[in-house]
Ligand SMILES: [Zn+2]
Ligand SMILES: [Zn+2]
Ligand SMILES: [Zn+2]
């Protein structure tokens with residue numbers, strides 16, 4: 550681990566440095582801590598005593614809790630309570646990305662102790678219910694000094710139109726928030742998964758999901774980067790017929806560039822994802838089946854010995870023995 554190494558380096562250096570390690574950690578450490586991802590912060594607090602103390606005493610690093618992969622898989626209500634308690638009730642960001650083990654109860658307990666959370670981002674927390682989310686948001690918004698600016702709830706099951714309306718009624722009460730909402734930037738499909746949950750509010754959205762104009766479900770609705778679609782949107786002509794602003798279930802989108810893809814122009818990829826023909830042409834392809842992989846699935850490429858190209862894992866399993874290739 551890098552942190553334990555630097556600790557050892559310090560202690561094998563000159564005497565001054567040794568004292569530093571034994572005594573107080575370097576001041577610069579306190580500047581760095583707030584920027585560390587949660588996993589590294591937790592690792593650091595276990596490395597050696599001075600670091601443990603530094604991380605424990607400093608509240609700043611714990612004010613923004615962002616739980617992503619790989620930590621999300623093991624993140625339970627109990628761990629959340631323990632980590633959140635380090636903020637001493639001053640938690641500002643609670644971003645739990647795909648934390649399927651967090652329950653309504655766990656969320657409520659953290660909210661009760663941290664009423665000043667301003668970003669509540671809980672996409673893909675599949676154990677949470679719409680009612681659990683509503684009562685958490687209600688609690689935050691009813692606090693006299695409440696500062697809740699944005700919520701991200703994509704992937705919470707059974708979220709209905711009525712639930713979304715209730716959430717809006719709590720969130721959009723002040724004028725300032727409505728102004729933010731009006732400055733919305735487009736949300737593009739291919740950027741969505743790259744966009745880290747806690748930076749969501751940069752897009753000027755208060756709530757990530759909306760009602761899809763086509764299927765009427767509460768979903769992520771994406772804007773289109775395709776030039777014709779943007780032009781149509783600007784002209785606002787035949788909007789109802791041509792507008793492709795829908796959820797991903799209502800219109801397929803290219804995994805690489807995010808534009809809408811009509812049925813006839815869909816191209817095949819090694820992964821089951823959709824690609825437009827422009828992106829398909831540009832991507833490198835399997836030497837056997839001539840299919841590319843999207844940016845998310847380059848792990849399906851297996852490099853073959855003695856050739857500059859690659860073959861996909863499907864062709865590899867079908868045609869080649871494991872002796873001929875290396876990963
Ligand atoms: Zn839809
Ligand atoms: Zn494309
Ligand atoms: Zn489009």
Ligand SMILES: [Zn+2]
Pocket residue numbers: 835836837838839840860861862863864865
């Ligand atoms: Zn192949």
Ligand SMILES: [Zn+2]
Pocket residue numbers: 804818820821822842843844845846
């Ligand atoms: Zn893919």
